[in-house]
Each structure stands twice: as C-alpha cells, then as structure tokens.
Amino acid sequence: MDWLKEALFVREMAMENNRMFGDALPMIASENILSPLCKEMLITDFHGRYAEGNPGKRYYQGCKFFDEVESKAIELAKILFNAKYADVRPTSGTVANMAVFKAWTKPSDKVTVLDTADGAHISFGKWGAAGLRGLELHTYPFDSEAMNIDVDGAIATIRKVEPKLALFGQSVFLFPTPLKELADAAHEVGAKVVYDAAHVLGLIAGGKFQQPLKEGADVMTGSTHKTLPGPQGGVILANKTRDESQDMKYLDWGVFPGVTSSYHLHHVAAKAIAFAEHLAFGKQYAEQIIKNAKKLAEELYNHGFDVLGSNHGFTESHQILFKVGKEKGGEAAQKLEEAGIIANMNMVPGDEHPMRPSGIRLGVQELTRLGMKEGEMEEIAKFFKRVLIDGEEPAKVKKDVVEFKKNYRKIHYCFYEGEDAYEYIKLVQK
Ligand SMILES: Cc1ncc(COP(=O)(O)O)c(C=O)c1O
Numbered sequence: 001m002d003w004l005k006e007a008l009f010v011r012e013m014a015m016e017n018n019r020m021f022g023d024a025l026p027m028i029a030s031e032n033i034l035s036p037l038c039k040e041m042l043i044t045d046f047h048g049r050y051a052e053g054n055p056g057k058r059y060y061q062g063c064k065f066f067d068e069v070e071s072k073a074i075e076l077a078k079i080l081f082n083a084k085y086a087d088v089r090p091t092s093g094t095v096a097n098m099a100v101f102k103a104w105t106k107p108s109d110k111v112t113v114l115d116t117a118d119g120a121h122i123s124f125g126k127w128g129a130a131g132l133r134g135l136e137l138h139t140y141p142f143d144s145e146a147m148n149i150d151v152d153g154a155i156a157t158i159r160k161v162e163p164k165l166a167l168f169g170q171s172v173f174l175f176p177t178p179l180k181e182l183a184d185a186a187h188e189v190g191a192k193v194v195y196d197a198a199h200v201l202g203l204i205a206g207g208k209f210q211q212p213l214k215e216g217a218d219v220m221t222g223s224t225h226k227t228l229p230g231p232q233g234g235v236i237l238a239n240k241t242r243d244e245s246q247d248m249k250y251l252d253w254g255v256f257p258g259v260t261s262s263y264h265l266h267h268v269a270a271k272a273i274a275f276a277e278h279l280a281f282g283k284q285y286a287e288q289i290i291k292n293a294k295k296l297a298e299e300l301y302n303h304g305f306d307v308l309g310s311n312h313g314f315t316e317s318h319q320i321l322f323k324v325g326k327e328k329g330g331e332a333a334q335k336l337e338e339a340g341i342i343a344n345m346n347m348v349p350g351d352e353h354p355m356r357p358s359g360i361r362l363g364v365q366e367l368t369r370l371g372m373k374e375g376e377m378e379e380i381a382k383f384f385k386r387v388l389i390d391g392e393e394p395a396k397v398k399k400d401v402v403e404f405k406k407n408y409r410k411i412h413y414c415f416y417e418g419e420d421a422y423e424y425i426k427l428v429q430k
Pocket of ligand 1: 030092093094095120121123169170171172196197198199222223224233234
C-alpha cells in the first residue's frame, strides 16, 4: 500500500468537501462556519496539549499561556451571557449535558423531558446520555399546533413525577419555551431546571431569544458552533458561583474528572475569540438570522409548503420546519442535496421512526453569516419550490444554485470579515 496516497486521498476528500459546501446552500440548523481568527486557533500548538483542572490548578506543566486563554474565555462567556458561572471545557453540547447528569443525578433518578419526536435532542433520550446515566424519563405533553410544550400538561407532569431534573431545550426549536411557569413548578417540587440552549445559544447571547438564566433555569448548557458561530464544543452557564453552592462544585467535578480529561485547548482558544466576536457583532447577527428565518418560512408557505407554526408567525428562531408527506422526509432531503441545498430530514409531531420522518428542518444561520438578507430568502424559497413542488430536475436547479452562491462566500459578523469562508488552507504544498 502507498500510505502517502492513502493520506492524500483523505486530504482530497476534505478539499472536495470545501468545494461542495462552497457551491451549496448550507441549511443544516446545527452548523456554521468559522471566522478567520477562530480558524487560526485550530492549527496552533494548543492542539494536542493537556490542561486538566482549572486555570492555576493543573495536573500538567506548560499551561501558563493556556491559563490566560481559558481565564479569558470564562471572563468573556460571563459577560456575553450575563452569568456568574461559565465552564468552557465541555467538548460538545452532549458532553455538557452529560456533565450535568453526572453532577446532579444518580442512576434511576426521574427526569422530565420532551419526546424526541416533539423536538428533544437524543442526549435527553433513552438511547443517549440520559439513558447512559440510567435516568427514568417522563415526557411532557406537546402542543403540535403551537409547536411548543403544553404548559398546563407539563406542569401537571412535573407535579406528578417530582423529578430530580426538569429538562428543557430542543433540537427542533421554533419558539421560546414558556420557562418561567415551568421553572416555578419544578422548583416547587425540588427539581433543578436545566435548559439546553445548544441550538439557540447565539440568539440568546445576542439578546434576541428568551433569557433562560433570568427565567428560572439553574443551569444552561449549549454547543458553541451552531447559532453561536464558534468552534465545535460546549459550554455550561449558571448564576451561582462555585463558592456560593455545593451544587456548583459538583457541576465543576461533573466536567472534570466526570466527562473530560484534556478538553481540546485549541477549541477553548477559538471559543474565547468567538465570544469576543459575538460581543461585538452578535446582536446584529441574531437579529438578521431571525428576520431571515421568518421571511423564508413565509415565502415557503406562500409557495404552498406545509410550514409548521403557521398560526404563530412560523418561527422565532433560526429554524423552519415543514412537512413533505408521510415518511417522505428522506426522499425530499436527497432531492434537495442533488439541487445543491443541504438540509436534513426531521421528525415532525406524530412521526414514529427517526429514519422515516415526514419533515425537513432548515436553519438560516450560515446563510445569514454569508451576508444574506430577506431578498435572498425570497430567491431561496423559489429554489425549494422548483425542486419539491414543481418537480423540476434537481441537477437543473443546481446550476442556478451554484451561480447564485458565487456571490455569497464571504464571511460576516466577525473580525477580519470578508474572507472566503470555504477556501482550503494549504499548509503542505504538493
Ligand atoms: C438540543 C441539543 N442539545 C445538544 C446537542 C448536542 O450538541 P453537540 O453536537 O455539540 O454534542 C444538540 C445537537 O444538535 C441539540 O440539538
């Protein structure tokens, strides 16, 4: 075997991937692109180093510059989220959730949660982190017309179950959770309130979605690479310090040694930069994301798509969800990909099997970061119509998508904006 050839094959695939996304309309709601300064952090020497523990209290030497970086990341996260406690070590949103479970539950404890078909993430499900911890899951009722938790039903569930944790936050997340009332009910029965902000973290930080820590959440977890457009990673935020509460000490230990060892120091550096960028640009970015999502949803609806939440303004977030016919989500997503539109099939309320869903979920956060506004959403809705309603050949539509995308490759809402987002950085010349 020619091992160099094998290695270069992988590199070629990475380049092809850059080209594919460069030509496409990337609309997966959990994704985003990195700013030039964040990207640079990923190839620093921080990659591959170890720093277990907390700044100033390490198990390894050689951490003095990283201590500065992690302390800065914590400081900026606290400002960005108006929080007293920030842990930037979780390596993903799932890991952040696992740390909370590790810290605040024991196996067989009861938790209340939404069903995955109603939008909950798998880390709150029996096949994910909650199941791994052996938690007993009790689901809230869902109002599929309003596309939100049924508040009265959920309060009744919380009162009946008396869970250890009441879990909120969704992967399909069109509207803010009515958190205040739910959190009051949870606290009455002694439950802690966990709000998973993975998807909407950048909207919350931009002040354009609900403010969970003010509305009763005891802890907020999140991913740092979705609407908060940083490196892949997680974060935990709360409003009590380690010194104020034993629970927060457990949370700290839940992260380390609970669910991390080294925690990808290059990503922590990029998180710090992403927080600074979001402090500078997050408000305008979040505002435009929501305007774009609303506009696209409205246009799709006017073209005849069955967009959910139609009686409630379609969406208050970066997401749109529409039905394409019973169990036809996979087929529709495939056709869209052939037309250069990257989106995912998604369960809608009433679906039973995650591999045979009836919906398509969209997110406009990446398109917005490329400088698109409401006018561009009108054009994009027409591409959807051509593929999924008019039944036009996807390859034909793709030609127009590629042409359209040529004007939207530059990154916005960050320092050194205007760089090509999809250019491949070559460190090794062949
Ligand atoms: C609500 C929610 N929580 C957690 C996660 C997991 O995040 P990560 O991919 O960072 O582990 C996701 C992923 O999309 C999510 O939607």
